[in-house]
Amino acid sequence: MAGFVARVLQVVSRIPPGKVATYGDVARLAGRPRAARAVGTIMSRASRPGLPYHRVVAAAGRLGGYGGSEAIKAGLLRAEGVAVVGRRIRDFDRRRWPPRRARGTTRR
DNA sequence: GAAATGACAGAGT
DNA sequence: GACTCTGCCATTT
Numbered sequence: 001m002a003g004f005v006a007r008v009l010q011v012v013s014r015i016p017p018g019k020v021a022t023y024g025d026v027a028r029l030a031g032r033p034r035a036a037r038a039v040g041t042i043m044s045r046a047s048r049p050g051l052p053y054h055r056v057v058a059a060a061g062r063l064g065g066y067g068g069s070e071a072i073k074a075g076l077l078r079a080e081g082v083a084v085v086g087r088r089i090r091d092f093d094r095r096r097w098p099p100r101r102a103r104g105t106t107r108r
Numbered sequence: 109g110a111a112a113t114g115a116c117a118g119a120g121t
Numbered sequence: 122g123a124c125t126c127t128g129c130c131a132t133t134t
Contacts, residue, residue, distance in 0.1 A: 002126045002131075004118080005132095024117060024118095027116085032129090032130070034128085034129050036118090036129080037115095037130055038114095038129080039116075039130090039131090040115040041115080041116095041117055041130080042131065044114070045131090053115080055112090056115080060117090060118085063115095065115035
């Protein structure tokens with residue numbers, strides 16, 4: 001088994017409820033910043049029960065896919081407190097994980 | 109070992 | 122904001 005896969009699974013398992021991470025972020029945390037596509041491939045193939053795959057979404061707040069039913073994915077996310085509007089996540093920027101360094105901690 | 113496939117990202121239109 | 126085209130990577134056949 002490739003270490004990359006294990007790393008990806010590990011990252012996914014660390015995503016807290018109510019938060020979402022993009023494939024790109026997961027790939028980056030796994031050590032391959034440009035392997036977003038590979039991450040998707042791994043998930044669809046490497047079925048690993050117990051891991052919140054539904055918390056991994058596409059970029060720009062889009063849901064992405066989920067075994068062919070993104071509606072289910074949207075439902076799961078919404079159940080965890082993530083507002084999903086249509087095929088998009090509301091306030092995606094705030095729901096995203098990991099939390100990006102605040103540009104000005106001194107929020108005015 | 110090589111070619112095709114896919115739960116993507118980013119920039120451009 | 123939505124659609125299109127190109128680039129990137131690991132897995133599968």
